[in-house]
Amino acid sequence: MLSKKIIKLMCIFLITSSISSKVYAAEECFENVSRSIFKFNMVLDNAIIEPIAKGYSKLPRPLRNGTSNFTSNISTLLSIPTSLLQGDLNQLVHSTGSVIINSTIGIFGFLNPAEKIGLQPSIEDFGQTLGSYGFGAGCYFVLPVLGPTTVRDSIGLIVDSYIDPFAHVTIREKELLSISGNNLDYYSVKGATVVDFRSDNLSNFNSLEKNSLDLYSSFKSVYLQDRSNKIKNSLGDQDDWGNLEN
Numbered sequence: 001m002l003s004k005k006i007i008k009l010m011c012i013f014l015i016t017s018s019i020s021s022k023v024y025a026a027e028e029c030f031e032n033v034s035r036s037i038f039k040f041n042m043v044l045d046n047a048i049i050e051p052i053a054k055g056y057s058k059l060p061r062p063l064r065n066g067t068s069n070f071t072s073n074i075s076t077l078l079s080i081p082t083s084l085l086q087g088d089l090n091q092l093v094h095s096t097g098s099v100i101i102n103s104t105i106g107i108f109g110f111l112n113p114a115e116k117i118g119l120q121p122s123i124e125d126f127g128q129t130l131g132s133y134g135f136g137a138g139c140y141f142v143l144p145v146l147g148p149t150t151v152r153d154s155i156g157l158i159v160d161s162y163i164d165p166f167a168h169v170t171i172r173e174k175e176l177l178s179i180s181g182n183n184l185d186y187y188s189v190k191g192a193t194v195v196d197f198r199s200d201n202l203s204n205f206n207s208l209e210k211n212s213l214d215l216y217s218s219f220k221s222v223y224l225q226d227r228s229n230k231i232k233n234s235l236g237d238q239d240d241w242g243n244l245e246n
Contacts, residue, residue, distance in 0.1 A: 027139050028139055028141065029140070034141045034216075035142075035216050037144050038142045041145065042215075049195070049198050050198065052195055052198075053198035053202060054199075054202065056199045064196070064199070066111070068200075069102070069109055070109040070192075071192050073102045073103060073106070073108075074189050075193065076095050076098055076123065078123070078124065078125055078163070078166070079095040079124040080095050080096055080099065081164075082124040082126055083095055085126075086124065086129050091121065091122060094122075097119050099121075101114040101119065125160050126157075126159040126163065127152055128230050128231050130155070131227070135152055136152065137150040137224070137227070138150050140223075147223075148219060148223040150224075153227065166181075166189070169181045170186035171183055208222070
């Protein structure tokens with residue numbers, strides 16, 4: 001059950017959307033603040049995340065592939081309730097089947113036998129679910145550490161923390177199917193996911209930094225296009241920021 005805080009946020013979002021019908025995703029809530037936070041995030045990336053990602057990229061490929069498979073399998077858990085909320089039964093079957101097979105035969109997700117038998121789940125979240133219902137993104141802004149987002153996607157992040165089975169058994173400290181965890185489990189997996197993603201996109205990030213006249217605007221454009229593709233279930237939506245090179 002959604003908490004009262006989430007319901008209040010949803011109401012605020014709906015009221016804001018109805019009053020500000022001309023607010024599009026490309027518009028800013030508070031650009032100056034977002035640019036300052038973006039600079040802080042870039043300093044954090046340059047000082048900590050990028051060096052770790054470079055070290056990670058030098059690990060043996062089987063280890064990196066296993067880590068990527070494991071974090072992807074955890075992320076797919078969220079696709080089960082969100083696919084159900086979207087009424088996408090085909091994706092529900094792919095997500096559920098993939099998690100079950102990879103978590104068992106695939107040794108907790110380190111292997112990906114589900115892909116070999118044709119299961120191709122996409123990563124769905126509640127922000128995408130709201131988008132599939134026709135809710136606009138609202139204005140764009142940047143969060144510390146978490147990075148770019150919109151009004152719709154920030155609400156989605158909060159709801160995700162309640163409906164994501166992995167978050168349910170870790171940061172919510174609940175038990176599901178006799179499985180439980182803690183905050184360390186949650187943030188360790190999320191940290192590994194960030195490092196794996198950053199490692200996969202070392203050259204893309206460098207290219208974007210070198211070729212952008214306004215790096216803030218470039219990241220904003222990439223983020224908004226990526227979210228649009230994911231909501232539409234475009235062919236390129238399987239990889240996070242798949243058009244980063246453009």
